Amino acid sequence: MNQKRIRDYGIFIGDMKTGIKNSIADVKGVKVGHFTLNDQDIKTGVTAIIPHEKNVFENKLVAGSYIINGFGKTTGLIQLSELGQLETPIVLTNTLSVGTAYEAVARYMLKRNVDIGKKAGTVNPIVCECNDGYLNDIRGLHIKQEHVLKALECASEEFHEGAFGAGTGMSCFGLKGGIGTASRIIEINDERYTLGTLVLANFGERSRLTIKGKQIGSLIKQMHNDDEQVDKGSVIIIIATDLPLSNRQLNRVCKRASVGLSRVGSYYGNGSGDIVIGFSTANTINHYEKEASTNIRILNENKIDSAFKGTAECVEESVLNALICAEETIGRNEHKRMSLREFMNLI
Numbered sequence: 341m342n343q344k345r346i347r348d349y350g351i352f353i354g355d356m357k358t359g360i361k362n363s364i365a366d367v368k369g370v371k372v373g374h375f376t377l378n379d380q381d382i383k384t385g386v387t388a389i390i391p392h393e394k395n396v397f398e399n400k401l402v403a404g405s406y407i408i409n410g411f412g413k414t415t416g417l418i419q420l421s422e423l424g425q426l427e428t429p430i431v432l433t434n435t436l437s438v439g440t441a442y443e444a445v446a447r448y449m450l451k452r453n454v455d456i457g458k459k460a461g462t463v464n465p466i467v468c469e470c471n472d473g474y475l476n477d478i479r480g481l482h483i484k485q486e487h488v489l490k491a492l493e494c495a496s497e498e499f500h501e502g503a504f505g506a507g508t509g510m511s512c513f514g515l516k517g518g519i520g521t522a523s524r525i526i527e528i529n530d531e532r533y534t535l536g537t538l539v540l541a542n543f544g545e546r547s548r549l550t551i552k553g554k555q556i557g558s559l560i561k562q563m564h565n566d567d568e569q570v571d572k573g574s575v576i577i578i579i580a581t582d583l584p585l586s587n588r589q590l591n592r593v594c595k596r597a598s599v600g601l602s603r604v605g606s607y608y609g610n611g612s613g614d615i616v617i618g619f620s621t622a623n624t625i626n627h628y629e630k631e632a633s634t635n636i637r638i639l640n641e642n643k644i645d646s647a648f649k650g651t652a653e654c655v656e657e658s659v660l661n662a663l664i665c666a667e668e669t670i671g672r673n674e675h676k677r678m679s680l681r682e683f684m685n686l687i
Contacts, residue, residue, distance in 0.1 A: 349684055391429065502666035
C-alpha cells in the first residue's frame with residue numbers, strides 16, 4: 341500500500357518476529373475491507389474484518405473477548421461471551437451507525453445462508469464502534485447499508501491504515517488516529533503460529549502519548565496546547581490467530597491487549613469504550629454438527645506466555661501504525677487533527 345509505517349521511521353516495538361506483512365492478514369484467511377466517506381464535514385466510514393475463507397456461519401470460530409472499559413455500544417458480545425463463538429464478519433464504524441451496520445451484516449449473512457431464520461435460528465452480527473464526532477458530522481447519519489456491504493465485499497489481505505474506513509474521522513492522543521495493524525510469529529517447540537491485531541484507535545490524552553518509553557505527548561502539548569481533552573474516545577482491538585486456543589484462553593489473551601495500550605500512554609478513561617475481541621482459526625465449529633461430541637486442539641496452558649507477549653507487542657505497534665499512517669485532517673467546524681509525522685523529530 342506504500343504507506344510509511346512506524347518501523348520505517350526506525351522504531352521497532354518488542355523483540356518478536358513479525359509476519360510477512362506485519363498485519364492481521366498474516367493470519368491465513370483473514371481479510372480487511374474499507375469504505376471511506378471523506379468530504380468536508382463528513383469524515384467517517386466502515387471497516388470490515390472477514391475472519392476466514394469459509395462460510396463463517398456454517399463454520400464458526402472459537403472466540404473470546406475482554407471489556408477493558410465498558411463505555412461502548414458493541415453488539416453481539418453477550419452471545420459471543422456465552423457460547424465462545426464467532427459466526428459473522430466483524431464490522432467497525434462510528435457510534436451512531438451501529439444500527440445501520442447491524443442490519444447490513446444481517447442482510448449480508450441472510451443472502452449467504454438461506455437457512456437463517458428458518459431451519460437454523462437467527463444470527464449474531466458483531467458490530468463495534470468509536471465516536472468520530474470531533475471531526476465528523478456524526479449527527480448526519482451518513483453511513484448507509486450499501487457502504488457496509490461494500491466494505492465487506494472489497495475485503496483483501498492488503499488494506500490501508502490510518503484515516504481510512506472506520507478510521508477516517510478518529511482521533512488518538514489529540515492527533516489524527518484511525519486504523520492500525522501488526523502481527524507476531526509465535527514459536528512453540530517446533531511449530532510456528534501467527535497472531536495479529538487490528539485497532540480502531542480513538543483514545544488518549546495528548547500529553548500522555550508515549551513511544552518507546554519516551555513521553556513525547558508532553559512535548560507536543562507544549563507546542564500545541566489548544567484542545568487538550570480527557571481520555572473519552574474509545575479503542576476497538578481485534579485479535580486474530582491460528583493458535584489452537586479455547587474460548588477461555590482467548591479471553592486471557594484479550595486481557596493482555598491492555599498492556600499494549602498502557603505502553604502508549606492510555607489509562608482507560610471513564611468515557612473511553614475499550615473493547616477487545618479475539619478469535620482463532622485453528623478449529624471450526626460445524627453449525628450442523630451431528631455427533632454428540634467433537635475433538636478440538638487446545639494449546640498447552642504452560643506455553644501461552646508467548647501469545648500474551650505477542651498480543652502486547654502487536655497492540656502497541658498497531659496504535660503507533662494508526663497514528664503514523666494517518667494524514668492531518670480538518671473536519672467538522674474546522675476542527676483539526678495533526679499527524680504524528682509532524683513530531684517524529686521529538687523521538
